[in-house]
Amino acid sequence: MGIEHRTWQGWEKFFADRSTRALPALRQDLDYSALPKSLARSLAIFQLGESGGGTIVAQSFCNSLHGLNQHYGTAMAYFVEEEHRHANILAMCVRLLGGNLIGNNWTARLFVFARRLIGLRLKVLVLLAAEVVGICYYHLLAVHLPQSRLREQLLEIVEDERSHLYFHCDFLRVQTPTAWRKRLFVWIWRLVMVSASVVVLLDHRRAISDLGxxxxxxxxxxxxxxxxxxxxxxxNSVRDIPQSLQCDSSFGRCD
Ligand SMILES: [Fe+2]
Ligand SMILES: [Fe+2]
Structure with missing residues (x-):
């Protein structure tokens, strides 16, 4: 399936099919101590960000928003489980790099604060911003690392995050049927994305610089x-999307 719209039942099945994946076994296949310490800290911050999400599942089941059903709630529950799987993988990566997990961080707090501001629609919009940041950041980290299990795991997470982007876009598309809602979405979306870019660049500047x-x-x-x-x-139709952003056989790539 390409990037066309899925039904909520379709998303439920999509996530259910992936939910049986076992956690990978990470091993010292590289001298990870030679990599910058800032990489472990950066991944620890993302690990914290991947760990939350409990309230959004309850909200996805119990809401009166247009166009949703029980399948959306179940798909959201699988989605949150998949993010927790990422948190577990990132925890292994941090330990492999000799780093420590963290329990608190200002960008993670900011992200949680923004997610709790209003209802489900804003929560999903903030999650979508996190997917965009994650897709790009994990990918850039991976391609600047030597061939290793750590690199492979980051690239696997990127593929998951790409599908999350389409899942959240399907929700927001259903929630913006009118012209004024579309305009409102665009304003909030651009504001959130600019804000997210600034704080993530600031918080991860050391790792970004150390990895060149x-x-x-x-x-x-x-x-x-x-x-x-x-x-x-x-x-907008797929034809409107620039060639460089169009999909491969599974999900969109921007390599
Ligand atoms: Fe994730
Ligand atoms: Fe995600």
Whole structure:
């Protein structure tokens, strides 16, 4: 299936099929101590961000929003489980790098605060911003690492995050049927994305610099994926999406 709309039942099945994956076994296949310490800290921050999400499941089951049903709630529960799987994998990666997990961080707190601001719609919009940031950041980290299990795991997480982007875009598309709602979405979305880009660049600047990743490269990828998400929500046709952002056989790539 490409990037066309899925039913909530379709998303439920999609996530259910992936939910049986076992956690990978990570081993010392590389001298990980030679990698910058800032990488472990950066991944620990993302690990914390991947750990939450309990209230959104309850809210997905019990709400009066247009176009949702029980299948959406179940799909959301699988989605949160998948994020927790990412948290477990990232925890293994942090330990492999000799780093420590963290229990608190200002960007993670900011993310949770933003998610709790209003209802399900804003929560999903904030989650979508996190997917855009995650897709681009994990990918950039991975391609700047030597061939290793750590790199493979980050790339696998990127593939999951890409599908999450389409899941959230399907929800937001259903929730923005009118012109004024679309305009409102665009304003809030751009504001959230710019804010997210600034705080993540600031908080992860050491790892970005230590791995030799250009800030412009990070921003350009965020901008591309942010535009892709915006177009998907606004129900523009696939033909309107620039060639560089169009899908491969599974989900959209921006390599
Ligand atoms: Fe994730
Ligand atoms: Fe995700």
């Amino acid at each position: 990743i250009g800030k412009r490269q990070v921003l350009a990828r965020w901008k591309s994926y942010s535009q892709l998400a915006e177009r998907l929500v606004l129900r």
